[in-house]
Amino acid sequence: MKRRVFLQNTIAGTALLSVGSFPLDGFAAVKTKKITILHTNDTHSHIDSFPAHHPKYPSQGGVAKRAGLIEKIRKEEKNVLLLDAGDIFQGTPYFNFYGGELEFKLMSMMNYDLATLGNHDFDNGIEGFYAQLPHANFDFVSANYDFKNTVLNGLVKPYKVIVKDGVKIGIFGLGVELNGLVDKKLYKETIYNNPIEVTQDIVKTLKETEKCDLVICLSHLGYQYKNEPNKICDVLLAQKTKNIDLIIGGHTHTFLEKPTLLNNSEGKPVLVNQVGCYGINLGRVDFYFTTDTFFDANAKNIRL
Secondary structure: OOOOOOOOEEEEEOOOOOOOOOOOHHHOOOOOEEEEEEEEOOOOOOOOOOOOOOOOOOOOOOHHHHHHHHHHHHHHOOOEEEEEOOOOOOOOHHHHHHOOHHHHHHHHHOOOOEEOOOHHHHOOHHHHHHHHHHHOOOEEEOOOEEOOOOOOOOOOEOEEEEEEOOEEEEEEEEEOOOEOOEOHHHHOOOEEOOHHHHHHHHHHHHHHHOOOOEEEEEEEOOOOOOOOOOOOOHHHHHHHOOOOOEEEOOOOOOEOOOOEEEEOOOOOEEEEEOEOOOOOEEEEEEEEEOOOOEEEEEEEEEEO
């Protein structure tokens, strides 16, 4: 497919927001396929909504609201993917008592398609994460964590290809440097590899070997570090690589009012989005495909 990217609008709204789409009158003669990407990050075991008296997030968030909105969108749209960018664990007593079992079961009930690992997903050790995997009916991807000498060897893949309505979507994961952030005894023999270098190889595989039409990175690198301009982050990842269409980020709990549109190493556009933390927002990006063009038409972060 030839491609171009066009960002029509990016807005923040409420859970009651009517999610619109780009008018297709001018494309009536061409069959258009729409792929809807829904995403979360850094939910941190927040199962319930915040209380009404909370000073910052009154009555916001909660799995019940998220599940209801996801179900509504799935009824409206044919091709929906639900993704998470890590730090599913740690943050409420639910994790302390159940060790991640409840989080994975609820994500499975919402039919998540794929997730990556954040640093807090190691908080019960790599064996603790492994023990909860039977409760997850979705897969995990991480391309720059080498798990070959751990219990996760072969269970966490570098990437996954999902086909929706004939559109091949390649999704890979990237994780933050664990050394100095997570106790070595928790992640054990997990090896961290440079995300930029790993990405070059992965996107080449996804584009040239897998022939993917859309490439998405689930990143737990952090959006940007203004006090450390050379630290690897989503912004630098977008600018220093090519062939990524969308980076779904996590780790820095960055509440973006709208996704950031950047140019990659070839001067082509790439979207970077992150929806804060604690399940307060649900990200949505709609991609439209035709036989001769591919473009993003809508992107919005929806407040629950």
